[in-house]
Amino acid sequence: MDATMGGVHAPTTSTELRLHNLTRLLRAVHAGGGELTRSQLTRELGLARGTATVLVSELAAAEMVLERPPADRPRGRPTHLVGPHPRGPVALAADLREDSWSITAAALGGASETLECRHHTAGLATDVLAELSGALRRRMAELDGRVVGIGISVPASVRDGRVVDAVHLGWHDVDLVSLLRLDGHPLVRLGNDATLAALAEARRGALRGVGLGLHLHVSLGVGGALVVGGRPLTGARGMAGEFGHLPLAGDPGQACACGSRGCWDLDVGANALIRHLGQDIPVDRRLDHAERLIALAADGDPASGRAVEIIARAFGRGIGALVNAHDPEAVTLSGLGARLYEAAPQTVTAGCEEALMAFRRQSPAVITASHLGAAAPRIGTAEMVFDAFLTAEGLRTWRTHRITSA
Template identity: 35%
Template sequence: MSTRETLAGSPDVRRTNLAVMLRHLHLDGPMRRADLTERLRLTRSTVAGLVGELGRLGLVEQAVAGTSTVPAGRGRPSPVVRPCPLGTQVLAAEVRIDQVEVALVGLGGTVLRRESRLLTDRDPQATADLLAGVVRGLLADAPGRVVGLGVAVPGVVRHDDGDVRFAPNLRWRDVGLGAMLAERLPGTDVQVLNDGDAGALAEHLRGVARGWGDVVFVEGEVGVGSGVIIDGRPLVGAGGYAGELGHIAVAGPAGRRCRCGSYGCWETEIGRDALTRALGLGPDVSRRTLVAALHAPRTDLAARLDKVAYHLGAGLAVVVNVFNPRLIVLGGLLREVYPRVSGEVRRAMLAGALTAPAEQVRLVLPELGDDAVLLGAAETVWQRVLLDPVGALGG
């Protein structure tokens, strides 16, 4: 037996190879076993053994060659290996200002089922009750093993225990949401994270930012959520609070008062309230009505959004100067706004950004649409399984 085969068969290296193979399948989808052999640079027999082990864990399945959409190669047909979404799942939840959404997500990022509920009572205990109730319903119907729950929240989240230190648009301060949910859902591994961080992770792994190492995700809704990827890794900071770009000052002391207590924050100038004012809509207008107004064929739309566009570009200039990203992904309501005022946004950004980093950045829309945050919450839970499938699933 060769040294390479001996090393590949050792327990620690074998577990590492299982993790690498599973990550490829989770993110890239079905693959011929011959392609896995080439990617992992292992022998065919070693790869066959690894596939068999992942199959016994209920993570992958093999299909007869010719029954899959994966292109066939030359020579003898190679079995196709694909992630098995019905074998193992995670739960993902997104807490918004007016609703919660919970999904059951299978391996490979397949959303098997989702449920939405209006959030009529933003009290933390009531929100935890609502989330737990929806989660229990999805758990009861889950076709396989569920390994955890990821919850994305529009607020500043301490990464080591899931405490929401500050969520101004929910009016939460020092809310132990992770502990609340763990108490209501015994035996469920709960992870709480910032919604912008979730969106950045999902677009980086599965969306428009895949393959790019330096990315900033900016989602405009009631507030502005954001997440930062630097050199391929999420930027979290000492406590998990990095990347709160919604509270950079773009309008100064003369700007509107933000729910955080400061004045002129970015989210006060480009968030939902700023958009409704610009379009002459009432303060309680629904998101659907607001989006419809942004798509309406009106000749004065660009003029009405001029101030929002300027502040969006001015804030992006700060982002460009500080992080030097290759991509800035504009999600949420900004996905609807940007195409209508892209020229003014770019002019304002270039006026405030340094030439060198501005030359390298592209402004793009999310590939995952409004699912970016939800899928990012799922990916946060999947990371533990992908790092060590055997340890995570008790194989």
């Protein structure tokens, strides 16, 4: 995207060139977590020192960035970090789960704060989304014009702002963006939770700088994405990464709620763990309950321990199959997947090695539990919003708004 103005055409006028460089600078500030100095940004972007000074000054005047001295100021010529302005742009990230939703505010550079969390009982989409919409509107009002976009993460297959299939919520073909009724805010984006977790891992986690990686996010079932050059592959229709619905289950004839049979979801995730123990837990309580079961297993509870071992082995075997198919450099795990790996690393690894082709066992892909944890989908959601905002058009709109409201 850096080679074009918002992906449309290369800059041809001095005004377009300035906007192009301002956008490049902002993207670099964001990617660097607000921890790069003006000198580092100048070198990274290949700018003249005077040009960089003018650009940073212009962004500071628009209340997008703020220069500050580093905590450990080096000797010699003083240098300043270029980070987010305290009144700068904010992305709102709503993480809608099967049992709850949360709203997080993320600033340029990636720093974020969770503003609100609410439990919900899975039911009609209109009821759940009405409550979420009200909360988003309140948060936008509190942030007083700083919100540049809203992102929604959902545990569902999504396409063109619609939930195509949310198996565990019981939602099918739901126009989620329209139901939120956030009219007047042009930048609203919807994404699959596992794909957004993969985006977070590529930008802020262990897949940063990895040419080809595999990310798996486990909640009630399994999803994820293949990450190539820092971007999750979303497929021709935006619905790739439904790894949980590959026919990898131990019982190929068992029916899955998605309409297929023998899905990997049947053997991995909160649903499978609870089912192995013969328990009947409502959908809106299963994730929390699965976390408790893994904790019980770690404390030595025999029944929970056996169930975790069974799930971990099935998880590992599926990872091995995906490594055979995609040949990733690294595999990262978030959500319940990270918890399973931390609880039974040897079992997951053994299951993976069983499924690997013989030649791959000599140098298997490294499996890593994400340090982003449960926050991965909402971090990825904020990144999705900033990807859409940090363009020449987004910058032009922000600067116009700042001039108008001054």
